[in-house]
Amino acid sequence: MANPAGTTTQPAAEIPADDLTRELTLANPEDPKSRHISVAGGTYTILVTGKETGGRYSLIDMLVPPGGGPPPHRHDFEEMFTILDGEIELTFRGSTYLAGAGSTVNIPANAPHAFRNVSDKPARMLCMCTPAGQEEFFMAVGDPVGSRTAPPPKLSDAERAERMQRAKSLSASYRTQLLA
Structure with missing residues (x-):
């Protein structure tokens, strides 16, 4: 049977057998084993990695x-944000655009964009990237911190410049292009 015009449903196919090598992932940003990384002035908690999803997606609490x-x-x-608390200004x-709590924003692949918290309160959002890999970039360029709410480390001007140079030198390896 053909798909109705305009749908994205895939044609019918046999569903493969359960892959018993894959495990359930149960993520909690407050779990002491969670990885918290200071990136771009924020604290990013890696909830679900590509290793846990067969490379299909990653999920990050920002x-x-x-x-x-x-x-x-x-x-x-693709990168999708769901704003949980606060308000984010997106440039696309x-x-x-402004996105407040309860909003979901999808950034198409290859589109130039940025976001900034322009309010006087912290903003919290979930970020899903598909396919996975962005979480690895964050771990490669960021600084580990102790918890989801930990402030970023106090870096000297030289340390900030080194982090930016590291991000620029590694970005292409993670399918990312920094535009500024």
């Missing part, structure tokens, strides 16, 4: 302080 957020960038994977292809 705590973005006032003024926090990454510089303009783009990457060849040069236009600016």
Whole structure:
């Protein structure tokens, strides 16, 4: 049977057998074993990695302080944010949008974008990347911190410059292009 016009449902196929090598993932951002990384002025907690999803996606809990957020960038994977608390200003292809608690935003692959917390309170959002890999980039360029709410480490100007240079030098390996 053909798919109705305009749908994205895949054609019918036999569902493969259960892959018993894959395990259930139960993630809690407050779990002491969670990995918390300071990136772009915020604290990112890696909830679900590509290793746990067969590379299909990753899920990151982002705590973005006032003024926090990454510089303009783009990457060849989809990125979706659900704002849990606060408000985020998004720049997408040069236009600016506000997304508040309860909003979900999907950034298409390859599109230039950035986000910033322009409020005076922390914002919290979930970030899903598909396929996975962005979580590995964050772990490679960020600084480990002790908890989901831990402040970023106090870095000297030289240390901040080194982190930015590290991000620039590694970004292509993680299918990302920094635009600023």
